[in-house]
Amino acid sequence: MGALTKAMQTLQHYKGDRFRQADMSFAEFLGEVIERPERNIRNVIKVYADMVRHFVRDGQDEYRNDPESINYLHYDCSRLFVEGSDRPFFADRLFANRLIRHVESLLVGDQQNKIYIFDGPHGSGKSTFLNNLLRKFEEYANTPEGTRFEVVWRLKVPDLVVGGHSMASLAGKISQLLSEEANSEVEGSLTPTKEESGNWLTLPCPSHDHPLLLIPKEIRRQFLDELLENAEFKAQLFNEKKYEWVFRDEPCTICLALYRELLKKEGDPLKVLESVHARPYMFNRRMGTGISVFNPGDRRSQRNVRTDETVQRTLNTLFAPAGKVPYLYSGYAKINNGIYALMDIKSHNTERLMDLHNIISDGVHKVDHIEERVNSLFFALMNPEDKKVLTDLAAFSDRIEYINIPYVLDIKTEIEIYREVFGQHINASFLPRVLHNFARVIVATRLRTRSDAMLEWIQNPGKYELYCDKNLQLLKMEIYTGYIPTWLDEEDVERFTSKRRLKIIAESEQDGWQGLSGRDSIRMFNEFYSMYAREDKLIDMSMLGIFFRKYCKKDKTILPMGFLDSLLRMYNYSVLQSVKESLYYYNEEQIGRDIQNYMFAVNFEPGTTEVCRFTGDRLEISEAFFRRIESRLMVSTYDTTAFRASVQRAYTSSTLTQEILRDNLPITQTALYQQLHERYIHNLKEKVLDPFLDNENFRRAIKEFDQESFKTYDQKIQSDVRFMMKNLQEKFGYTRQGAKEIGIYVIDNNLTRIFSEQISLGQFTP
Known part of the structure; x- marks a missing residue:
């Protein structure tokens, strides 16, 4: 019984890890605004942008001193899309930059309603991306850092009978309704209090209005100028686009009617605002509050108009004659100042997209006889073949913004996916660079063969045949990863201007729409790894070549002709440099x-x-x-x-x-x-390798390293081999077994002579 008691006490004391804050009066809310204006004066767009900035750290520029830099940064998106996720989404460098530009543009442009369509081929991870984005948004918006306040009305109700029921009995019925999730759309409650006599109608704004919108629009600017003390923030508030909503937007029809009717009764705006409270806008995707996500198979609701007869009767009694405060709203009110998302534009979601036309274009729609304003973030996922749906909405086109999610084009990100799916231990099965080369082959299938931007920059691709393919795909992959290869000659580095860089990065919008999908690449890696991973032999380039050549025979269009040969030459050059670097120890x-x-x-x-x-x-x-x-x-x-x-x-x-x-x-x-x-x-x-090329003892010494027979070689060879092995492990990440294999590989394939006959340093100009 002791264990049971302890367990039940743990449950009793658990309040949940979500942020909770009691309702506050309007005056108390204004105090919060004065203390932290940046946090307490923001709409959903600002909360969304703050959320992304909260989870994504500042980008890193590996070439920050380069005058030709185009601000193509490395953003670590793991906290946003990977951590705590059952199905992580890995954003490559190209998409991460695209996403950050999208978020930044929201804050600097005119904040009119738009629908943001994340467009990509099948298997590019669109659904995983959006689910993780919405999960993190909900998590952030329900914390003190992400909270946004909404209006709650608290109205004194006389103790009288309405429709044959006493107010006390009505209070009990509505409280019961509110406790049932199935009827959670009933927003009002009648509650007796101990501190105050009588009953009160607590009525949260169905549209989640920001409390400051209840300040009359005509004096809102003057009011905030007199209220706020932070001069720097006031300059932003009165001049920047991201705060235009503060002076442009109006409260919902229900709140506006309540304010006007109370003002008629009280005659004093301050007395009216005593009935206004503020509470955190709690987002809940499962309940459809603040976040609503629709799949194509979800049938459309037939309830276009939402109301509550008991609350309406109470309002009619308070503000006779009836109808002065219409308690009517739609399902869109529940996501006002929230996020409305469509998972794929198909089936019922096509109809929902059509319904959004007027809402996005005008920001309003009719609910019975009243107008309802909707200012939300509208997201949708779309496959390329579904774009024909939008041809009937030509007038809608200026309110659509596409953010592409093609297949991964960054080899580092592709490898992260393999490590996530198959485990970090896969690294130990490969010789260095071979796992990266597997990713390069996969990415090559996704790139268009011809790149006008690359050919405009590198006008003679043949001069790099030892390190690159004739179509410059291997070079383009490096640029997409944010790396400028050291094997480029000085002239081409100088020609790599910001204008050319922008053109190459812009081409990424057309790359990644063909080739092997994410699911295909995982399936192929599983097949490859299962076939070649062994304890006594590391996976090398010969295995990789055999594996992919088999697929090239089945589908000759999967890779450009000669790509695998070029990849092998680039690999040979890289490992040769590693071995040379590892043997180098001049004074x-x-x-x-x-x-x-x-x-x-x-x-x-x-x-x-x-x-x-x-x-x-x-x-x-x-x-x-x-x-x-x-x-x-x-x-x-x-x-x-x-x-x-x-x-x-x-x-x-x-x-x-x-x-x-x-x-x-x-x-x-x-x-x-x-x-x-x-x-x-x-x-x-x-x-550095010249003295060892024809020295059979040196080759055998590498092979017998760590064996008793190694001690039979002269001290010079032992010293050189130990030095090379140590550097290969410490500088280039080889295991002891891998260092032995790569040393023998370089000598047996005569890589030094092959490259020394063809490599040119170029013209030196002091």
């Missing part, structure tokens, strides 16, 4: 001395002896001295004269006179030094 101090001595020596003729002003080294300046350093800078014999002259010119005209003497920079921070240093290091790394 950085000596490299710095060489470059400083060279920059000083080019100012003197061969055959002289000078002491370098930067290193203090005594230099025997000769052709042999120059050639030793120039060979490491990859300067050909034919170009030595021109190269020395260009370095000497840059040194005298800029490095010495401006950066060193004028700006007092150390030589190692000058632009010329940095360029020469980068070139020197690059060349050393290119040559």
Whole structure:
């Protein structure tokens, strides 16, 4: 029994995790407005925008110092769409930027009613996106940070008989009605109080009006100017579009009629406002309060007009003759200043969309003989083939705004989906980069083969055949991910202007409407992973190639011709750089001395002896001295004269006179030094594997690493292999097994010779 008692006490003390706040008088509400005007003066659009900003942190720009940046940022949407969700939605970088632009535009433009249609192909995750968005909106709107207040009327009712019933018995009946969810549309209640004699009619506004709308429109601006103390907020309130509703909107017909009739009786606006209270607008999707979501199969309600006869009789008694305060409203009132969503424009939702025409165009519709205003957010999901529904609504077109949700085009996001569905442990089954390459193949099926924006930028795609495909899809994927590859030459980086970047990102609106859907990619990954994941062998590129070539034979249009070969070349180049980087351990101090001595020596003729002003080294300046350093800078014999002259010119005209003497920079921070240093290091790394290419002992030592036989190799080979293995694991994320496999792969496939014969550094210009 003790356990039962304890459990029941836990239940007794649990009040729910939702925010609760008691009703407050109008004067108390104004006090809240003065204290926190930004929070307490906002409509549903502002609450929605605040919600997105609350859950989505500020975007990150990896190239924030780039003058050509287009503000294409990385937004972490996990708190909005992933955390706490049974079915997470993963927003790629393109869609995240699209969503943030949509939210920002709501606050800067004219806040007229529109319908926002999230348009995308089957399997792009539209329903998951909207369900998660609405769930987070409901969660946020029911917290102190997201709360928005609504009007509640509290009217004194005389103790008399109406229709043969005493007011006390009516109170009991209405209280019973209000306690039943099936009849939750009855909004009024008659309640006796202990503190005050008589009965009271508590009547929440069916349209969830903001309390400030009860201030007469003619004096609202003056009233708020005198009420508010925050000068900065007042400047926003009186000048920015997002607050126009405060001075433009009127209360609903019921509230307006109540205000006018009470004013006639009381003769004093302040006495009228004593009957006005404010309470948090509690959103509840399941009850259809503030959020209503309709699926295509949901039949339309036949109850177009909502009322309550008991409340109406009470109002008729208070404000005779009858009819001065009509208690009539529609189902749209329940989502006024909320969100109305249609899941796919099909079947009954097509009819609902037609019904929204006048509401969205004019903001009003008829409820019996009265007009009802509706200011809500209207969302809809649509598949491309359903757009024909809108052809009959040409006049409606200027009130429709599309936000595209195509298939994922960001490889990082595609991988997040695999990790969510199959578990984080899948990483351990792949060699580094191979999982990303699986995602690249999937994304390639979703991209259009020809990209005018890419070809306008890269006019000769063939020069990048070692790192990219002829259609530049692999490069486009990197740009969509927010990454500018390091293998681009200097000229093309300079040509990558903001105008060109905008054109490429704009093309994403047409990409992602074909190819493998999200469901298809999950099915294919499951098949691939089940086929190749083993404990004794990591998944490599050969397995990936075999798997997708099988599909290419079945459907020759699934991938552009030669794409898999290009992907393999890009992979080979990347792993080669990783191995070279992992073997590189030259003396950085000596490299710095060489470059400083060279920059000083080019100012003197061969055959002289000078002491370098930067290193203090005594230099025997000769052709042999120059050639030793120039060979490491990859300067050909034919170009030595021109190269020395260009370095000497840059040194005298800029490095010495401006950066060193004028700006007092150390030589190692000058632009010329940095360029020469980068070139020197690059060349050393290119040559780092040369001593090992024909050394069979080095290959066998890698294979036997971690075995007893490894100790039989000479100390130099042991040291080199250990150094490479350590760096591959620490710098590039390889496991010990993966590091062994990739080292053997680079040597067996002779990648160094293949690339060294074709790679060109380009023209160096100090």
